[in-house]
């Protein structure tokens with residue numbers, strides 16, 4: 347078997363660097379072939395996979411362009427054929443938030459995409475679930491151990507009696523007490539938790555386990571009027587909320603608490619078990635897209651394919667959320683230009699400004715985002731990472747903006763402002779009402795969520811080969827020319843409809859579930 351020929355990928359004709367696509371990188375002395383970027387150059391250094399090669403001589407201070415964007419300036423003269431690593435780049439400052447273009451990009455000339463459906467669970471509030479799960483909401487971390495004990499009993503003893511219910515999930519978290527609950531920013535974790543309990547995959551059934559003495563009291567978490575299905579059912583008393591309170595005088599002994607939770611769980615399981623999947627248009631999908639453990643191929647393979655699938659979903663009338671503030675901050679001018687209206691652009695700018703101030707309070711900036719793994723994978727800094735991250739948003743107009751923890755109430759492409767942290771972003775997208783999650787990774791992460799199926803996409807063949815029973819899609823074939831962005835994008839779109847209809851992802855197969863992690867920018871007491 348002959349070794350694959352050296353392969354460099356440039357993202358734009360104006361770029362003066364290109365990345366090495368070959369598994370294992372390329373050795374010093376490699377002659378670059380005539381049919382690609384850097385034709386005829388000989389590599390001066392060993393260059394790892396995903397890392398950049400100078401295509402021309404770069405004088406000291408010269409702008410280094412990738413994605414036709416200046417990702418940094420050369421710290422010293424860098425001859426053509428050299429490895430351009432992070433230590434050779436001075437990162438540019440973030441652009442200002444004044445004078446950004448607003449809603450200036452022409453809307454794409456798209457035909458609607460009709461006729462695509464999935465089998466979902468219709469909810470009374472109009473939303474559609476992709477899974478039929480009993481969720482047990484908790485008001486405070488203190489009850490977590492008790493709820494987990496009850497969840498194990500429910501899974502073993504009750505679920506076999508309710509074959510149409512997919513799972514039972516305890517919505518544990520670290521919030522609820524010991525927090526400055528009246529601080530202005532406390533609204534974020536509280537509404538996040540409220541909206542998680544109303545995720546479409548929970549069928550409108552809400553049951554709460556409370557300790558009793560916590561700051562986040564059940565009626566503060568879920569005030570009257572906040573649960574559509576309970577309101578519809580309880581025509582005489584709209585304030586009925588199903589709460590098991592552990593400090594209740596009626597509880598004598600631990601098993602009394604467990605029996606109370608199981609008794610209440612049965613009430614909800616009876617109703618959930620009556621539900622059946624029915625044919626729903628693809629427009630009922632609410633997809634959250636995210637990346638984590640990114641490398642330099644993320645922005646070449648997986649994320650552009652996700653972007654293509656995002657455009658398909660938007661054309662089909664679905665909702666797609668992209669997020670991760672620190673990974674869009676350096677692309678904000680491109681995004682405000684794509685806003686559907688100046689008001690949407692202003693809302694994006696508001697979220698960027700809020701996050702700039704949040705980071706500044708902690709004496710850092712958006713550059714705190716990048717990880718050792720990102721850099722090993724060839725991403726020199728947050729500017730380069732951001733350019734690869736925002737392509738998940740596709741090419742369509744941005745129709746709306748959500749602040750952290752808000753619930754989505756519209757279709758189209760939405761910017762849901764969240765931290766880039768995988769589990770916090772995922773948690774906030776669950777709160778927004780996501781019923782399907784797409785997650786791309788280059789370094790590899792076994793990420794999964796209990797409430798919502800997660801389709802994981804590998805950015806490179808080597809990861810897809812090694813993690814063959816963790817990755818649902820291999821976008822690495824784009825780098826090697828085995829598949830096009832369009833082909834992988836369509837493959838993802840079809841897989842989304844299948845998973846939304848009940849097909850299990852690898853994370854579901856193995857039962858991999860990350861914790862829900864609330865974003866709490868308010869003080870702890």
Ligand code: CA
Nearest residue numbers: 637638766768
């Ligand atoms: Ca992330």
